[in-house]
Amino acid sequence: xxxxxxxxxxxxxxxxxxxxxxxxxxxxxxxxxxxxxxxxxxxxxxxxxxxxxxxxxxxxxxxxxxxxxxxxxxxxxxxxxxxxxxxxxxxxxxxxxxxxxxxxxxxxxxxxxxxxxxxxxxxxxxxxxxxxxxxxxxxxxxxxxxxxxxxxxxxxxxxxxxxxxxxxxxxxxxxxxxxxxxxxxxxxxxxxxxxxxxxxxxxxxxxxxxxxxxxxxxxxxxxxxxxxxxxxxxxxxxxxxxxxxxxxxxxxxxxxxxxxxxxxxxxxxxxxxxxxxxxxxxxxxxxxxxxxxxxxxxxxxxxxxxxxxxxxxxxxxxxxxxxxxxxxxxxxxxxxxxxxxxxxxxxxxxxxxxxxxxxxxxxxxxxxxxxxxxxxxxxxxxxxxxxxxxxxxxxxxxxxxxxxxxxxxxxxxxxx
Amino acid sequence: xxxxxxxxxxxxxxxxxxxxxxxxxxxxxxxxxxxxxxxxxxxxxxxxxxxxxxxxxxxxxxxxxxxxxxxxxxxxxxxxxxxxxxxxxxxxxxxxxxxxxxxxxxxxxxxxxxxxxxxxxxxxxxxxxxxxxxxxxxxxxxxxxxxxxxxxxxxxxxxxxxxxxxxxxxxxxxxxxxxxxxxxxxxxxxxxxxxxxxxxxxxxxxxxxxxxxxxxxxxxxxxxxxxxxxxxxxxxxxxxxxxxxxxxxxxxxxxxxxxxxxxxxxxxxxxxxxxxxxxxxxxxxxxxxxxxxxxxxxxxxxxxxxxxxxxxxxxxxxxxxxxxxxxxxxxxxxxxxxxxxxxxxxxxxxxxxxxxxxxxxxxxxxxxxxxxxxxxxxxxxxxxxxxxxxxxxxxxxxxxxxxxxxxxxxxxxxxxxxxxxx
Numbered sequence: 001x002x003x004x005x006x007x008x009x010x011x012x013x014x015x016x017x018x019x020x021x022x023x024x025x026x027x028x029x030x031x032x033x034x035x036x037x038x039x040x041x042x043x044x045x046x047x048x049x050x051x052x053x054x055x056x057x058x059x060x061x062x063x064x065x066x067x068x069x070x071x072x073x074x075x076x077x078x079x080x081x082x083x084x085x086x087x088x089x090x091x092x093x094x095x096x097x098x099x100x101x102x103x104x105x106x107x108x109x110x111x112x113x114x115x116x117x118x119x120x121x122x123x124x125x126x127x128x129x130x131x132x133x134x135x136x137x138x139x140x141x142x143x144x145x146x147x148x149x150x151x152x153x154x155x156x157x158x159x160x161x162x163x164x165x166x167x168x169x170x171x172x173x174x175x176x177x178x179x180x181x182x183x184x185x186x187x188x189x190x191x192x193x194x195x196x197x198x199x200x201x202x203x204x205x206x207x208x209x210x211x212x213x214x215x216x217x218x219x220x221x222x223x224x225x226x227x228x229x230x231x232x233x234x235x236x237x238x239x240x241x242x243x244x245x246x247x248x249x250x251x252x253x254x255x256x257x258x259x260x261x262x263x264x265x266x267x268x269x270x271x272x273x274x275x276x277x278x279x280x281x282x283x284x285x286x287x288x289x290x291x292x293x294x295x296x297x298x299x300x301x302x303x304x305x306x307x308x309x310x311x312x313x314x315x316x317x318x319x320x321x322x323x324x325x326x327x328x329x330x331x332x333x334x335x336x337x338x339x340x341x342x343x344x345x346x347x348x349x350x351x352x353x354x355x356x357x358x359x360x361x362x363x364x365x366x367x368x369x370x371x372x373x374x375x376x377x378x379x380x381x382x383x384x385x386x387x388x389x390x391x392x393x394x395x396x397x398x399x400x401x402x403x404x405x406x407x408x409x410x411x412x413x414x415x416x
Numbered sequence: 417x418x419x420x421x422x423x424x425x426x427x428x429x430x431x432x433x434x435x436x437x438x439x440x441x442x443x444x445x446x447x448x449x450x451x452x453x454x455x456x457x458x459x460x461x462x463x464x465x466x467x468x469x470x471x472x473x474x475x476x477x478x479x480x481x482x483x484x485x486x487x488x489x490x491x492x493x494x495x496x497x498x499x500x501x502x503x504x505x506x507x508x509x510x511x512x513x514x515x516x517x518x519x520x521x522x523x524x525x526x527x528x529x530x531x532x533x534x535x536x537x538x539x540x541x542x543x544x545x546x547x548x549x550x551x552x553x554x555x556x557x558x559x560x561x562x563x564x565x566x567x568x569x570x571x572x573x574x575x576x577x578x579x580x581x582x583x584x585x586x587x588x589x590x591x592x593x594x595x596x597x598x599x600x601x602x603x604x605x606x607x608x609x610x611x612x613x614x615x616x617x618x619x620x621x622x623x624x625x626x627x628x629x630x631x632x633x634x635x636x637x638x639x640x641x642x643x644x645x646x647x648x649x650x651x652x653x654x655x656x657x658x659x660x661x662x663x664x665x666x667x668x669x670x671x672x673x674x675x676x677x678x679x680x681x682x683x684x685x686x687x688x689x690x691x692x693x694x695x696x697x698x699x700x701x702x703x704x705x706x707x708x709x710x711x712x713x714x715x716x717x718x719x720x721x722x723x724x725x726x727x728x729x730x731x732x733x734x735x736x737x738x739x740x741x742x743x744x745x746x747x748x749x750x751x752x753x754x755x756x757x758x759x760x761x762x763x764x765x766x767x768x769x770x771x772x773x774x775x776x777x778x779x780x781x782x783x784x785x786x787x788x789x790x791x792x793x794x795x796x797x798x799x800x801x802x803x804x805x806x807x808x809x810x811x812x813x814x815x816x817x818x819x820x821x822x823x824x825x826x827x828x829x830x831x832x833x834x835x836x837x838x
Contacts, residue, residue, distance in 0.1 A: 039635075043642050136622055194819035197569070197622055198769060201762055202812040208759075209812075213805035334626050371641040376634025383627035388617040 178307015603738020
């Protein structure tokens with residue numbers, strides 16, 4: 001957390017600053033969950049029926065409202081953190097008999113949440129680094145997919161290499177694939193002024209169509225399913241525990257990369273240039289910085305980060321790529337970059353939140369019969385609340401901030 | 417050197433670039449046609465292009481039978497000759513050059529693909545228009561909104577929500593027209609939310625659009641898996657609009673069956689294209705809208721209410737997208753499936769750019785994209801050895817090329833995406 005106070009030479013303590021920075025995002029998430037709860041309640045037939053007899057039995061209706069929400073969000077919580085009783089039981093068995101199976105089962109939900117967070121951290125950084133330089137990378141989804149395909153290709157097509165060569169090679173291939181996918185819109189923006197938002201959207205769809213072809217043709221494993229072959233063991237990111245638990249070195253890698261991005265953005269000349277181009281392009285140009293070079297650089301880095309996200313997902317978790325592999329990671333990352341205020345630390349925290357939501361929602365679906373899509377509803381709302389702090393400030397009667405801090409304009413039209 | 421001479425030199429240089437560049441492009445295309453299609457066409461085979469639909473009421477005209485190889489060679493030679501002419505003399509109309517280039521290439525492609533087989537051209541045209549309908553409506557939503565200076569990339573979400581609203585309300589009321597009306601109003605409502613967020617709260621327009629897309633996918637899928645796929649399947653079964661042939665007009669050969677034997681959504685789409693074009697370019701309202709989109713400050717000085725103009729245009733655009741949403745369910749299949757818009761909203765965005773923010777332009781670009789889409793299906797049936805994925809990519813690649821401004825130039829309204837502060 002000590003990073004915070006070095007970032008701005010302010011008189012306020014870093015703790016207070018962090019609290020102020022986190023206030024609106026936290027309230028945005030809270031409000032999103034609240035509205036999500038309302039959606040769950042009003043779409044529940046039993047609750048609606050109970051309100052039909054509200055006047056004969058008001059307590060029943062109100063009680064059912066709260067128990068419905070409690071069941072849903074309780075399942076979400078247990079699904080993402082695991083149950084405390086099970087953990088205690090597992091620990092007891094472990095200490096008395098040395099048997100780890102129960103313990104592993106108890107920590108399984110928690111590790112799955114971290115597994116879901118891993119690609120979020122990297123795609124979130126991808127979007128965030130773009131925001132810092134005044135560019136909107138909507139293409140993380142496509143870059144993620146291309147990165148995954150490239151690393152899978154290197155992973156399954158080469159065999160006989162030792163892991164210490166094969167694994168880095170596969171990681172690099174994934175990052176490079178994503179980087180190319182990001183660099184193309186970057187170059188088009190820098191050279192022709194073509195807007196990166198449209199071009200990254202187009203690149204997403206090109207990536208989806210390309211993957212359709214690759215997965216049913218050149219890269220298809222034997223059989224009828226449109227999936228690639230499994231990557232070789234030497235290209236896999238090692239996992240920490242035995243089989244059901246999929247937590248792997250990808251998580252540590254993504255945290256390290258978040259640190260690296262922080263260092264790059266705030267401690268190096270390159271980072272200073274990127275941020276200057278983002279804050280004040282005219283000023284940066286006047287100071288002799290090359291806008292063109294920086295735009296291409298940022299989009300390449302953003303692409304590489306998103307590509308790496310796909311890569312760790314393949315090499316660490318799934319080990320093969322199928323259709324729809326990107327599964328919304330790239331689109332959700334826009335929400336979490338906004339939520340994390342485009343700061344690497346904020347992005348990591350937001351990614352953890354999203355990872356826990358995503359992994360808990362699966363259990364909510366099976367236990368409480370709430371469709372997993374409620375998470376997208378909540379995310380859509382969170383984006384709006386984070387982007388329009390005025391709404392949150394009004395709801396919670398917070399005092400207005402200074403006008404210059406309020407600016408949320410990230411893109412300047414389709415501008416040239 | 418004085419300024420006039422300087423300008424002349426610059427102009428001459430630009431013309432020379434066009435002359436040489438397009439000349440080379442034409443020559444290369446001619447060569448490609450020869451190498452790709454000419455050499456792969458067997459001598460003696462004919463390509464048959466059907467000019468009638470089996471079920472159509474139009475006056476029957478004979479099918480077009482052309483010798484495949486000779487035609488492809490002829491096209492290659494004509495294009496190469498045109499290229500040589502362009503290099504030496506030069507035609508300065510880029511529109512004509514690009515048009516000739518694309519036309520010859522597509523025609524050669526079709527002749528090659530259809531050699532020894534029969535290919536129904538009218539059926540192709542009809543399915544292009546059907547497939548272009550949601551794209552065109554999405555594009556028109558974008559045109560309305562962006563001409564007033566508000567970027568709307570939430571079209572996909574708006575269409576999804578309206579599509580679902582249409583099928584549920586139509587099933588509830590057992591009346592498709594109720595569904596149509598509800599879809600249009602829903603589209604307007606979601607767009608109004610977008611407008612409120614970006615105008616009142618100055619939320620970044622792209623962020624708001626992204627949020628609407630994510631919310632739209634989530635909400636419709638939630639409702640779908642919670643209700644429509646479970647206890648309430650009867651709410652997801654509305655039927656579709658019948659095909660209404662227009663008397664006389666549907667008897668015209670070729671265009672008749674393609675255009676005038678459709679359902680109400682497709683007719684409405686054509687009406688909306690014409691109406692938006694007239695409104696934007698031939699009425700005082702359109703002039704004000706464009707003024708607000710180009711230079712809001714000047715418009716404000718002249719007494720135009722910038723915010724109100726933007727609200728109305730964004731909401732009108734949303735209603736058009738709502739109609740587009742209705743097409744997916746009550747206009748085509750009669751039921752809602754999760755994420756059924758499948759990126760049509762984004763292709764609409766591409767069509768809007770390709771059509772240079774102009775309703776008629778957007779319509780014709782949608783038609784091209786619809787053509788690529790139906791061609792892809794057709795080629796699978798004809799078992800042409802080209803992966804359909806590549807044809808489906810074409811609209812996106814073309815859009816990216818157009819955005820570079822290398823062929824043709826697409827210029828957005830100057831104040832597009834910029835929030836207005838009084």
